[in-house]
Amino acid sequence: MKVIIASDHGGVKLKRSVFEMLKAQGVDVTNFGPDTDESVDYPDYAQPVAEKVSDGEFDRAILICGTGIGMSISANKVKGIRCALVHDSFSAKAARQHNNSNVLAMGERVIGPGLANEIASLWLNTEYEGGRHERRVSKIEK
Ligand code: RB5
Numbered sequence: 001m002k003v004i005i006a007s008d009h010g011g012v013k014l015k016r017s018v019f020e021m022l023k024a025q026g027v028d029v030t031n032f033g034p035d036t037d038e039s040v041d042y043p044d045y046a047q048p049v050a051e052k053v054s055d056g057e058f059d060r061a062i063l064i065c066g067t068g069i070g071m072s073i074s075a076n077k078v079k080g081i082r083c084a085l086v087h088d089s090f091s092a093k094a095a096r097q098h099n100n101s102n103v104l105a106m107g108e109r110v111i112g113p114g115l116a117n118e119i120a121s122l123w124l125n126t127e128y129e130g131g132r133h134e135r136r137v138s139k140i141e142k
Helices: 009-024 043-054 069-075 089-097 113-125 132-141
Strands: 002-007 028-033 060-065 083-085 103-107
Touching: 002 009, 002 043, 009 028, 009 060, 009 103, 009 113, 028 043, 043 060, 043 069, 043 103, 060 069, 060 113, 069 083, 069 103, 089 113, 103 113
Parallel strands: 002 028, 002 060, 060 103, 083 103
Antiparallel strands: none
């Protein structure tokens, strides 16, 4: 599975932590930036990254800003993207099992690196259940 990760200035520290954890777990993860805390606009990262998932260049993406809200709103504007804003472990699993989310958004000002790493790991390793959820997910696509 090919994963891409990006942030804005408000999420750069948490992104670094999640990126290093995924690398250490052997995940094929690419950092789209930024790498400094200089102020940037989250749509400038969310949109191109979401497009890389929607066009199949990457399988999944993780987007981090201060709250995760701007990143999730922006990513969900891209066709084929189901971005879940997640700050707890239960939702990390449900966002895969029920919603087949292909982008995960989190907020650096909301949770710490321990929980963020657990959420990212759970989200990447949980399968979509399909079945009754398929009808609902396909309605989103329509
Ligand atoms: C940047 O200050 C902040 O607005 C951004 O990181 C994010 O929280 C937006 O949703």
